[in-house]
Amino acid sequence: MARPLSEEKRHSLLASALTAVATSGIAASTLSIAKKAGVAEGTLFTYFPTKDDLLNQLYLELKSDLVSHLTAGLMSDTDIMVQFHHLWTRYIDWGMSSPHKHEALRQLEVSHKITGATEQATHAMSHELQILVERGFETGVLRKQPVMFLWGVIQGIAGLVLQTAAGDMRKARECEDLGWETLWGAIASHQT
Amino acid sequence: MARPLSEEKRHSLLASALTAVATSGIAASTLSIAKKAGVAEGTLFTYFPTKDDLLNQLYLELKSDLVSHLTAGLMSDTDIMVQFHHLWTRYIDWGMSSPHKHEALRQLEVSHKITGATEQATHAMSHELQILVERGFETGVLRKQPVMFLWGVIQGIAGLVLQTAAGDMRKARECEDLGWETLWGAIASHQT
Amino acid sequence: MARPLSEEKRHSLLASALTAVATSGIAASTLSIAKKAGVAEGTLFTYFPTKDDLLNQLYLELKSDLVSHLTAGLMSDTDIMVQFHHLWTRYIDWGMSSPHKHEALRQLEVSHKITGATEQATHAMSHELQILVERGFETGVLRKQPVMFLWGVIQGIAGLVLQTAAGDMRKARECEDLGWETLWGAIASHQT
Amino acid sequence: MARPLSEEKRHSLLASALTAVATSGIAASTLSIAKKAGVAEGTLFTYFPTKDDLLNQLYLELKSDLVSHLTAGLMSDTDIMVQFHHLWTRYIDWGMSSPHKHEALRQLEVSHKITGATEQATHAMSHELQILVERGFETGVLRKQPVMFLWGVIQGIAGLVLQTAAGDMRKARECEDLGWETLWGAIASHQT
C-alpha cells in the first residue's frame, strides 16, 4: 500500500549524483544533488540511507553501464584481436558520448568510499569479459597476466585517450587509433 | 620582514599535507595538516594564502620530486631502451619507497584544484625527459605520439604496478617485470 | 467509518511509547515508537494527532495505572497508618515490577509537554486517595498540608527508594523499610 | 600568545545554557544558546567540544553553586538540627532567588546525559556536608541511612516546596516552614 518508491526518482537521483560528482567530486553536497534531481533533500535519504551508500550505488551503476556497453555486440567466436578492438572502440565511444560518466567513475575510484562489497559486486558483472581474456591467454595471443592488471591497462589507456581527445576533438579519431596501437602493444604477446 | 618565512616550517607543512592528502584526499582539513606539522593553524595561511594554493604547491613539489628521481643517473648517450628501462625502474622505486607521494599525486591529479599555471610549471621541469623522448622518435624506436600521451602511459602503467604490488609485496619483482614488458610494448614501435 | 480505530493498536502504541520514553526521554522518535508497536508511522498519527498528544495520553495512562494499583485492596475502615503503609508497599511494588513506567512518568513530569488539562484529568482519578488524606487531617494523624504537597512527598521518597534499590537489588527490602520510616516521619504529625 | 579563551565568554555560554535548559530542557539548540550568549555558534564549540560536554559542565557548575551556597555561613560547632535548618533555609533561598538554576538542575538530572565521571566530581564537592551528616549519625540525631539517600530526601522536599511556592508566592513562608517540618520529620531519628 502507500506510495511505492519510484524507480524514476531513484534514477533522477543517481543521474543528478552523476553530474554532481563529475563536476565537484565526492564533495558534492546532498542538497545540490537532491535539488538537481527535483526532489527534497530528505527524499534522497529515503532512497539511499547514507551519502556513502549513494556513492557506492552510483559506482555500481556506472561500472555496470560501462560493462554492458562494452559487451554489447561482442561476437565470441571471432578473432580475439578483433574482439579486443571492438571492446576498445566501444570503450572510447562510451567515454566520448558520456564524458560525465567517465569522470565520475574516476572520482569514485580514487575516493576511498567504495567498499569491498561493492568492488566484489562489480567483478560479478564482467563474466563475459573474463572468458574472453582467458581465451586470450590460452591461445597465446595475450601476454599472461592478472586479469585485474589487464583491465587496468585498458582503463588507463582509454582514460588517457579520452582526456587527450577532450582537449582537441578534431584529433579524436587519430587519438583513438594511437590508443589502440598502444593498447594492443601493451597486452599482446608479440610472438611472431 | 623582520623574521623571514622559515623554509623549515614550509617543508613541515608540505610534508604534513602530503600524508594528509594521501590518507584523506583533498578533504583533509587545514587544521589536521597544521597540527601534524607542529604549527598553528593560522601559520599555515602565512605560508600558503589559501588551501588550494597549498595543494598546488604540493603538486608541484611532488612532480618535481618524481622527475628528479627519474632523471638521476640517467646516461643520455646509452641505448634508448636502456634509458627507458632505467626510467621505469626508478619510477617503481620511487613509488615503492614512498607510497604516500604516489597516492597524494593521484588525489591531486583528479581533484580539479590544480590550475593551468601549475600544470604549465610542471612541464618546464621535464626538459631532460623531453629530449630523450624526441630522440626516441627520431631514431624510430618509439611510436610517434604526443609527449604528454607517452608520459601518461608511463604514469598509468606505473600506477597500476604500484597498486597491484601493494596488495602482494612478494610479487613485487614479478609485477615490475610485467609492467616493463607492458610499457615497452605500449610505446615502442616494433618495426622488425 | 467502515473500520473503527482498533483499541489493540492504540495500546500497542502506548506500550511502545512507554518503553521508548523510559529509554530515550521524550526525544524518542515517532518512527521508533511506531515500529516497535508493529505499525506504520502514519498510523500513529491517526490515533494521536500529535506527538505531544501521544505523550499526554501516555501520562494519563501511567497516572491512572499507578493510582489504580495503589488503591487496589485498600480497606477504608482500617487504621490510617496501616492504610498509608499499604499505599507505600503498593507504590514500591508498582515501581519494582515495572521500572519503565516509573521512569517514563518521571520523564513526562519534567518535560513541559503535559498540558494543564491533562494535569486536571489526573486529579479526578485520585478521589479515593483524597478522602483518605482528609481523614488523616481530621483525625490529626497527618500534619495539615496541601494534598498535592503530601502526594509529592510520597512520590519523591518512593522515587528515591526505587532509584537506590535499582543499583543494589539485594538491599531492596531494607531500602523499602527505610523509605517507609522516612515517609511516615515526613508526613505524620508526631503528637505524642 | 593569540587571543586567550575568555572566561567571560565561557560564563556567557554557561549562563545562556542555563536559561535555555531551564526553559526548553536539554533539547535547547546550540544555536539558541550561542545566540543568547552573544556569540557565534561555532564559538560554542571552541569552549565545549560537544553539546553533551556543555551540559555536563553546566551540571557541575550548578551543583557547585548550590553546594557553596548551602555551606556558606555554616557553623560546624553548633547544634546539628540548627545546622540542618540553616542548610534548609539556604536551599530554599537559593531556589527562590534563582529558579532557573533549580529547574535546569532538574532537567539535567533526568537527562541521561550526565556521565559517571561528572557525577563523581560532584561528590568531591560536598565534603563538608558529608561530615555534618556523619556527625548526625554518630550522635544519633539522624536516622542511619546512605548519605545519597539523605541528600535525595533534602533535594526532593526542597524541590517540592519550590514548586509549590512558585504557584503562590504569598504562601512562600508558610510553605518553607511546612517543608522544614516535613524534612526534619523525614530524617531525624525521633528518639525521645
Added chain:
DNA sequence: CATGAATGAGCCTTCATTCAT
C-alpha cells in the same frame, strides 16, 4: 611572524507531519 580564538556558512542526517495510494 606566530598563534589560536572567532566566525558563520555549509554539511549530513533526523524528524514530525502530510498525503497519495
Added chain:
DNA sequence: TATGAATGAAGGCTCATTCAT
C-alpha cells in the same frame, strides 16, 4: 483506515579563513 514515501525545517558539528594578541 493503514501505509510509508515525501517534505523541508532544524540539529549538532566542521571548516577555511580572518584577526586580535
